[in-house]
Amino acid sequence: MSKAVATRHIAVDLGASSGRVALGTLEGGRLHVEILHRFPNGGVPVRGQLYWNVLGLWREVLHGLKLAAQHGEIQSIGVNSWAVDYGLLDAQGDLLGAVHHYRSPRLDGVMQRVRAKLTDEAIYNATGIQFLPFNTLYQLAAEPSERLARADKLLMIPDLLHFWLCGVAVTERTNASSTQFFNPQTGKWATELLDALNIPTEFLPAIAQSGTTLGLLTPEVERETGLKGVQVILPATHDTASAVAAVPAEGRDWAYVSSGTWSLVGIETPQPIITPRSLAENLTNEAGVGGTNRLLKNVMGLWIIQQCNEVWKLDYADLYEQAAAVASCSTIDPDDARFLPPGADMAARVQAYCSETNQSVPQTPAEITRCVLDSLAHKTAQILKALEDVSGQAIRVVHVVGGGSQIALLNQLIANACGKWVIAGPVEATLMGNLLVQALGQTDLPTLRQVVRASTALQTFSPNPQP
Numbered sequence: 169m170s171k172a173v174a175t176r177h178i179a180v181d182l183g184a185s186s187g188r189v190a191l192g193t194l195e196g197g198r199l200h201v202e203i204l205h206r207f208p209n210g211g212v213p214v215r216g217q218l219y220w221n222v223l224g225l226w227r228e229v230l231h232g233l234k235l236a237a238q239h240g241e242i243q244s245i246g247v248n249s250w251a252v253d254y255g256l257l258d259a260q261g262d263l264l265g266a267v268h269h270y271r272s273p274r275l276d277g278v279m280q281r282v283r284a285k286l287t288d289e290a291i292y293n294a295t296g297i298q299f300l301p302f303n304t305l306y307q308l309a310a311e312p313s314e315r316l317a318r319a320d321k322l323l324m325i326p327d328l329l330h331f332w333l334c335g336v337a338v339t340e341r342t343n344a345s346s347t348q349f350f351n352p353q354t355g356k357w358a359t360e361l362l363d364a365l366n367i368p369t370e371f372l373p374a375i376a377q378s379g380t381t382l383g384l385l386t387p388e389v390e391r392e393t394g395l396k397g398v399q400v401i402l403p404a405t406h407d408t409a410s411a412v413a414a415v416p417a418e419g420r421d422w423a424y425v426s427s428g429t430w431s432l433v434g435i436e437t438p439q440p441i442i443t444p445r446s447l448a449e450n451l452t453n454e455a456g457v458g459g460t461n462r463l464l465k466n467v468m469g470l471w472i473i474q475q476c477n478e479v480w481k482l483d484y485a486d487l488y489e490q491a492a493a494v495a496s497c498s499t500i501d502p503d504d505a506r507f508l509p510p511g512a513d514m515a516a517r518v519q520a521y522c523s524e525t526n527q528s529v530p531q532t533p534a535e536i537t538r539c540v541l542d543s544l545a546h547k548t549a550q551i552l553k554a555l556e557d558v559s560g561q562a563i564r565v566v567h568v569v570g571g572g573s574q575i576a577l578l579n580q581l582i583a584n585a586c587g588k589w590v591i592a593g594p595v596e597a598t599l600m601g602n603l604l605v606q607a608l609g610q611t612d613l614p615t616l617r618q619v620v621r622a623s624t625a626l627q628t629f630s631p632n633p634q635p
């Protein structure tokens with residue numbers, strides 16, 4: 169596999185709290201990643217609702233591409249982001265209004281209304297997706313029908329940026345699978361669910377696989393950035409799918425935690441697992457690279473601590489060091505609905521949960537952080553058990569990838585709670601997965617993961633009772 173000639177690719181990774189433009193160089197079976205541009209992201213509150221500033225993100229992406237153009241010849245570019253959110257375009261290709269944020273209050277009660285109309289079995293059997301109030305299915309159900317009637321195209325966030333980059337409008341499969349109106353068995357949109365809710369389906373684009381070449385940058389983008397002859401190639405556009413592709417695992421007895429704002433806890437299976445048991449566990453089946461299935465569960469993740477720290481303004485490394493020094497006390501269910509919306513009162517919500525459940529109430533930032541990390545570790549252990557039961561696959565090792573893999577305390581707590589070895593890294597799994605799918609196409613995952621292993625230093629945590 170080791171090619172003598174280096175190839176160079178650009179990955180754009182848009183996360184809920186920040187974005188990056190990175191340059192990846194693949195040479196001799198190793199991938200070198202250089203982050204050229206970092207920028208903040210977040211919800212924009214307007215008149216009681218929450219939106220994404222996609223035009224601001226686009227400006228940052230263009231700036232990153234200008235920097236990339238100074239690095240010589242580049243073969244391709246691909247964009248990934250969080251899932252479920254979308255832009256609507258009119259027949260001229262112009263955005264129809266602002267792009268809604270999945271944590272916006274417009275979704276309050278919508279999932280319940282849809283579930284009262286369609287049975288859980290009908291939705292789950294067609295899609296295999298975890299019931300989460302922000303899934304695209306419920307977002308479309310919350311749209312005014314006049315806005316939907318004017319829409320000519322629905323594009324998920326990375327697909328929207330690919331459209332702006334090269335003028336081609338498709339939906340990449342890993343992101344399509346997050347919507348809860350994609351059927352992973354047929355590989356087609358589950359239009360019957362939308363029909364039943366009187367939601368039009370004509371605006372759904374064709375579904376394309378990761379590794380597909382969409383085309384060259386438009387002349388406008390070339391002029392704006394100075395890049396020339398760069399192909400837009402679809403990575404796994406759902407960030408979690410890119411991260412899972414870059415899990416440095418071998419064999420089959422492993423699970424992953426893609427650890428960041430969200431904690432995505434799952435395993436890879438050859439086929440979707442859609443059974444009464446997987447429905448009862450509310451497990452999700454999202455598409456992975458190379459036709460794999462990601463059987464996983466969303467856990468609220470580091471979001472709770474991030475929101476607390478918006479107020480505390482502490483250095484994260486110091487905060488985690490202090491949290492390691494305090495004793496475990498109480499635990500919360502991180503997926504309790506109260507933790508989903510943003511808010512300066514997040515620490516108070518954690519305290520209220522502890523008080524309502526008759527546990528001791530953490531007081532200091534270190535105690536609250538410890539409580540959240542302990543809770544994430546316990547939740548991870550519960551989900552791994554459910555994944556083993558539902559799939560029949562034994563899990564021996566847990567790979568923690570993404571930004572959260574740098575938190576040694578959390579890795580150790582996960583190892584302890586699960587009684588399994590944890591291998592931490594790479595931190596940049598999403599960028600690596602994105603870049604390697606561009607570089608290697610629909611290659612086999614073992615080859616891709618071999619490159620990740622050759623390019624990354626990993627850390628191992630053994631399960632023991634000491635945090």
Ligand SMILES: C[C@H](O)[C@H](O)[C@@H](O)C(=O)CO
Pocket residue numbers: 249250251252270302406407408430432466
């Ligand atoms: C809504 C979340 O973004 C989504 O469920 C999760 O899979 C993700 O993309 C985390 O970045």
